[in-house]
Amino acid sequence: MGEFKVHRVRFFNYVPSGIRCVAYNNQSNRLAVSRTDGTVEIYNLSANYFQEKFFPGHESRATEALCWAKGQRLFSAGLNGEIIEYDLQALNIKYAVDAFGGPIWSMAISPHGSQLLVGCEDGSVKLFQITPDKIQFERNFDRQKSRILSLSWHPSGTHVAAGSIDYISVFDVKSGSAVHKMLVDRQYMSVSKRKCIIWGVAFLSDGTVISVDSAGKVQFWDSATGTLVKNHLIASADVQSIAVSDQEDSFVVGTAEGTVFHFQLVSVTSNSSEKQWVRTKPFQHHTHDVRAVAHSPTALISGGTDTHLVIRPLMEKVEVKNYDAALRKITFPHRRLISCSKKRQLLLFQFAHHLELWRLGSTVATGKNGDTLPLSKDADHLLHLKTKGPENIICSCISPCGSWIAYSTTSRFFLYRLNYEHDNISLQRVSKMPAFLRSALQILFSEDSTKLFVASNQGSLHVIRLLEGSFKHLHTFQPQSGTVESMCLLAVSPDGNWLAASGTSAGVHVYNIKHLKLHCTVPSYNFPVTALAIAPNTNNLVIAHSDQQVFEYSIPDKQYTEWSRTIQKQGFHYLWLQRDTPITHISFHPKRPMHILLHDAYMFCIIDKSLPLPNDKTLLYNPLPPTNESDVIRRRTAHAFKISKIYKPLLFMDLLDERTLVAVERPLDDIIAQLPPPIKKKKFGT
Amino acid sequence: MVQLRPRASRIPESAMVDEGQPASEEEEAAEHSLLLGQPSSGAAAEPLEEEDGEGDDEFDDEAPEELTFASAQAEAREEERRVRESVRRDKTLLKEKRKRREELFIEQKKRKLLPDNILEKLTTAGQTNIKKSSGKLKEATLQKKKEEYEKGSVSKNAKEKVQKVQSVGQNKSYLALRLKDQDLRDARQEAAKAFIQNSLYGPGTNRTTVNKFLSLENKRLPVKKAAAQFLNNAWGTQKKQNAKRFKRRWMVRKMKTSKK
Numbered sequence: 001m002g003e004f005k006v007h008r009v010r011f012f013n014y015v016p017s018g019i020r021c022v023a024y025n026n027q028s029n030r031l032a033v034s035r036t037d038g039t040v041e042i043y044n045l046s047a048n049y050f051q052e053k054f055f056p057g058h059e060s061r062a063t064e065a066l067c068w069a070k071g072q073r074l075f076s077a078g079l080n081g082e083i084i085e086y087d088l089q090a091l092n093i094k095y096a097v098d099a100f101g102g103p104i105w106s107m108a109i110s111p112h113g114s115q116l117l118v119g120c121e122d123g124s125v126k127l128f129q130i131t132p133d134k135i136q137f138e139r140n141f142d143r144q145k146s147r148i149l150s151l152s153w154h155p156s157g158t159h160v161a162a163g164s165i166d167y168i169s170v171f172d173v174k175s176g177s178a179v180h181k182m183l184v185d186r187q188y189m190s191v192s193k194r195k196c197i198i199w200g201v202a203f204l205s206d207g208t209v210i211s212v213d214s215a216g217k218v219q220f221w222d223s224a225t226g227t228l229v230k231n232h233l234i235a236s237a238d239v240q241s242i243a244v245s246d247q248e249d250s251f252v253v254g255t256a257e258g259t260v261f262h263f264q265l266v267s268v269t270s271n272s273s274e275k276q277w278v279r280t281k282p283f284q285h286h287t288h289d290v291r292a293v294a295h296s297p298t299a300l301i302s303g304g305t306d307t308h309l310v311i312r313p314l315m316e317k318v319e320v321k322n323y324d325a326a327l328r329k330i331t332f333p334h335r336r337l338i339s340c341s342k343k344r345q346l347l348l349f350q351f352a353h354h355l356e357l358w359r360l361g362s363t364v365a366t367g368k369n370g371d372t373l374p375l376s377k378d379a380d381h382l383l384h385l386k387t388k389g390p391e392n393i394i395c396s397c398i399s400p401c402g403s404w405i406a407y408s409t410t411s412r413f414f415l416y417r418l419n420y421e422h423d424n425i426s427l428q429r430v431s432k433m434p435a436f437l438r439s440a441l442q443i444l445f446s447e448d449s450t451k452l453f454v455a456s457n458q459g460s461l462h463v464i465r466l467l468e469g470s471f472k473h474l475h476t477f478q479p480q481s482g483t484v485e486s487m488c489l490l491a492v493s494p495d496g497n498w499l500a501a502s503g504t505s506a507g508v509h510v511y512n513i514k515h516l517k518l519h520c521t522v523p524s525y526n527f528p529v530t531a532l533a534i535a536p537n538t539n540n541l542v543i544a545h546s547d548q549q550v551f552e553y554s555i556p557d558k559q560y561t562e563w564s565r566t567i568q569k570q571g572f573h574y575l576w577l578q579r580d581t582p583i584t585h586i587s588f589h590p591k592r593p594m595h596i597l598l599h600d601a602y603m604f605c606i607i608d609k610s611l612p613l614p615n616d617k618t619l620l621y622n623p624l625p626p627t628n629e630s631d632v633i634r635r636r637t638a639h640a641f642k643i644s645k646i647y648k649p650l651l652f653m654d655l656l657d658e659r660t661l662v663a664v665e666r667p668l669d670d671i672i673a674q675l676p677p678p679i680k681k682k683k684f685g686t
Numbered sequence: 687m688v689q690l691r692p693r694a695s696r697i698p699e700s701a702m703v704d705e706g707q708p709a710s711e712e713e714e715a716a717e718h719s720l721l722l723g724q725p726s727s728g729a730a731a732e733p734l735e736e737e738d739g740e741g742d743d744e745f746d747d748e749a750p751e752e753l754t755f756a757s758a759q760a761e762a763r764e765e766e767r768r769v770r771e772s773v774r775r776d777k778t779l780l781k782e783k784r785k786r787r788e789e790l791f792i793e794q795k796k797r798k799l800l801p802d803n804i805l806e807k808l809t810t811a812g813q814t815n816i817k818k819s820s821g822k823l824k825e826a827t828l829q830k831k832k833e834e835y836e837k838g839s840v841s842k843n844a845k846e847k848v849q850k851v852q853s854v855g856q857n858k859s860y861l862a863l864r865l866k867d868q869d870l871r872d873a874r875q876e877a878a879k880a881f882i883q884n885s886l887y888g889p890g891t892n893r894t895t896v897n898k899f900l901s902l903e904n905k906r907l908p909v910k911k912a913a914a915q916f917l918n919n920a921w922g923t924q925k926k927q928n929a930k931r932f933k934r935r936w937m938v939r940k941m942k943t944s945k946k
Contacts, residue, residue: 080871081875121874147878237892256886677895677896678893
């Protein structure tokens with residue numbers, strides 16, 4: 001494979017924001033996750049839990065509730081008092097409707113999917129009608145004294161349970177009046193000064209209301225009489241979320257200590273018909289508050305302040321007991337946040353509201369395999385570029401020569417020109433960027449830094465020629481048919497002739513830049529594309545999908561390459577297919593056309609196309625054996641996939657030049673060190 | 687004893703005695719009656735004259751002059767006419783004055799304003815812009831929020847109107863919002879955020895630092911290890927920076943002296 005010097009970078013201070021709400025959609029098996037900075041991400045649970053869409057965040061849009069409505073419509077409500085509908089095709093906000101009740105704390109969609117309820121800060125519960133293109137205010141229910149923090153519909157749609165501070169009200173939907181008001185004890189069988197906040201309620205079809213509150217209790221109420229039926233004290237801290245399954249035989253609650261409890265309806269004795277709710281399983285996968293839980297037919301989903309999204313399939317519900325039934329923890333982003341300028345050894349880090357430009361350090365020492373070489377020159381923080389306005393940065397890129405930086409937010413596009421004199425760097429903004437460039441999902445510069453390619457969320461691709469200090473719009477590739485599909489990933493060939501773009505559903509389109517027209521389309525595959533790259537001389541397009549399949553397509557020949565057909569016939573190694581995290585970046589060696597370098601969060605791999613492929617019986621992960629092993633054994637066990645797990649967790653890995661690699665790592669401890677304070681745990685002996 | 691303040695006399699001034707000016711008395715009387723809206727001629731005028739006559743008696747022993755009714759009436763009418771004329775003249779003078787002032791103001795204003803053609807452009811641009819921008823999303827440079835929506839409902843408390851004005855030749859757009867509503871909205875949002883912060887991280891919640899949380903296990907190991915974040919890297923940053931700068935300068939100075 002060769003010897004490389006590796007720049008191990010750990011100064012990317014990436015801290016994801018905590019998860020606030022989670023909503024599961026049964027029809028399409030998708031999960032909508034909203035974070036505390038306003039970002040909403042959509043995960044496709046059947047495509048290997050890949051994040052296929054996301055809506056960038058906004059400082060004023062702190063979501064407190066997220067719901068799916070009939071027909072794949074997504075609504076969210078937040079503390080700015082607005083109900084927002086998201087357009088999942090065009091990846092933007094359709095509209096925002098102000099509810100005029102102050103900050104909105106909770107939202108619930110009726111079981112029929114035609115009505116929407118919001119609970120507001122001023123204690124009012126407002127009913128909205130969902131029309132095909134908008135929502136319309138219908139009426140107010142009786143106003144309560146304190147803020148409505150949780151809402152739940154009865155499955156028949158006649159009654160609504162609303163949890164507030166120190167009490168729960170049950171409303172009748174037709175009249176809008178409160179039928180019952182159930183007072184909740186502040187502390188389990190004792191007195192307390194702190195108010196009891198009802199964080200979640202759930203209404204079952206037999207009239208039972210389940211409430212979870214800040215005293216750590218799970219209580220079962222009878223809504224017909226308004227009385228307490230059963231009381232479970234499960235935690236010494238708040239219980240912050242509850243989600244009931246569709247069959248109503250199990251529900252899951254999440255606590256502030258990071259524990260997730262599973263409750264099930266179990267019969268009292270083995271052949272009696274009487275059933276009762278029993279706390280069956282505790283799961284401790286989080287360290288901080290679990291603020292959102294969801295219950296899919298086969299799995300428990302939880303997310304909280306520690307930024308992990310944990311999906312725990314339930315063993316009794318899973319049909320086939322294979323690797324699909326394992327725990328999935330999604331911590332690292334599924335998109336690339338780092339771009340690299342190879343010529344000047346610069347790295348551009350993308351944060352939510354600013355960009356950082358670093359120059360890599362250098363060393364003059366040499367050593368052998370496994371040595372750590374001392375730096376003669378430290379890494380330099382060259383630039384800290386803050387964005388104006390409340391919106392998050394969607395994507396950013398630095399040109400390979402290092403003289404252009406471009407980034408995009410929802411409403412604007414920014415292009416900067418960098419000038420280097422000795423050790424200083426000066427920045428100059430290119431003004432009057434055209435409006436159609438905003439809301440770009442992916443930005444890419446050509447290898448010679450003369451052209452800029454922008455993929456917008458409307459489905460069009462823009463080609464812009466960069467001149468000294470200004471730009472000229474060359475061409476726009478419009479989307480194919482009438483469908484609006486956002487283009488997520490771009491790749492350009494090093495010779496500048498070909499541009500590959502992948503959308504969310506259809507295949508990968510390859511455009512000819514010289515003639516400015518569509519060259520061919522790679523046949524679509526039912527899993528989304530996670531990484532794209534075009535090889536230097538052979539112009540082979542390498543595509544990685546979310547189910548860990550890697551395809552190689554020859555652009556001049558318009559067909560899959562021989563190697564790709566061979567590996568598809570044989571199939572990948574089973575351990576390769578069982579990897580959790582998607583491949584986010586593919587690159588190539590300039591002098592070795594048979595090598596493909598790719599990485600995901602926990603490994604990086606160099607695929608050598610000249611070596612034989614491994615079958616299921618060979619060892620996939622075989623690091624270099626010690627030199628006293630015979631050559632025969634080494635040759636027998638050598639196969640095409642050279643995997644290294646030295647650097648993990650990897651956020652980015654690239655080849656800088658023939659003998660240097662750069663690996664950007666983000667240890668999990670460094671992320672946890674910057675999170676909000678967790679609940680104190682008392683352990684014996686400390 | 688309470689001293690009563692001298693009260694203003696209720697007798698009309700024109701009835702007061704003024705020695706040696708009977709004619710002026712009549713004038714005043716006539717004027718007064720004019721002002722009071724009483725008929726200047728006829729029965730009402732007479733009693734006043736008689737009163738005046740009575741007042742005269744106190745100071746003068748002579749008998750009052752004999753005046754025929756006709757002459758007195760004629761004189762009174764003359765007086766009226768003269769007064770009316772004077773009032774009319776005054777009015778017209780005032781009117782003219784006001785007119786002249788108005789014209790002066792208009793001229794000054796015209797000098798301040800831009801020439802007509804630019805004003806025309808502004809008004810037409812404003813109208814077309816309001817129509818165009820109803821569908822597009824425009825960024826607000828001054829305000830964060832932009833609100834443009836219709837509600838088909840009846841019971842709404844406050845509707846916020848938005849006016850979009852575009853200035854010519856600068857390509858900037860801004861929004862006008864009612865600040866009173868904005869303040870109320872911000873205050874409520876702040877209160878909501880404070881509530882969440884207080885209920886999750888405020889007093890009474892059992893929270894600890896991340897360092898202590900991660901170091902719990904280290905404390906219970908058979909060979910006790912240090913805390914997870916044992917070093918405080920943020921300690922003395924200013925001191926460290928000063929030291930670095932001093933070192934660099936000292937090295938440069940050392941190089942210079944060693945060269946010499």
